[in-house]
Amino acid sequence: MTLYLRQKFSKPMSGYWNGELREFDWRIDHPWSGTEVSRISSWGANHYFDVHTGKTDKATLGNARRALRARATAAGEECEFEYIDN
Numbered sequence: 001m002t003l004y005l006r007q008k009f010s011k012p013m014s015g016y017w018n019g020e021l022r023e024f025d026w027r028i029d030h031p032w033s034g035t036e037v038s039r040i041s042s043w044g045a046n047h048y049f050d051v052h053t054g055k056t057d058k059a060t061l062g063n064a065r066r067a068l069r070a071r072a073t074a075a076g077e078e079c080e081f082e083y084i085d086n
Helices: 057-074
Strands: 003-016 019-031 037-042 047-052 079-085
Touching: 003 057, 019 057, 037 057, 047 057, 057 079
Parallel strands: none
Antiparallel strands: 003 019, 003 079, 019 037, 037 047
């Protein structure tokens, strides 16, 4: 079972693989061995970044959610998030 974090924007974002997408699925790529850091990635967004590893996958994705929300807010974009259990 894999947990994803879906980021939904109110308007399309340009500059991605499929042109103008409104939502992106983020996942935990892998935790870095011997550290408290995990890589978070999205194929649709063509982007990855590192966050502090939480005690659970949901906590780790929660750290990613806070980072993504801060970036969206700084760019003046509105977005919502939901967890997807696949």
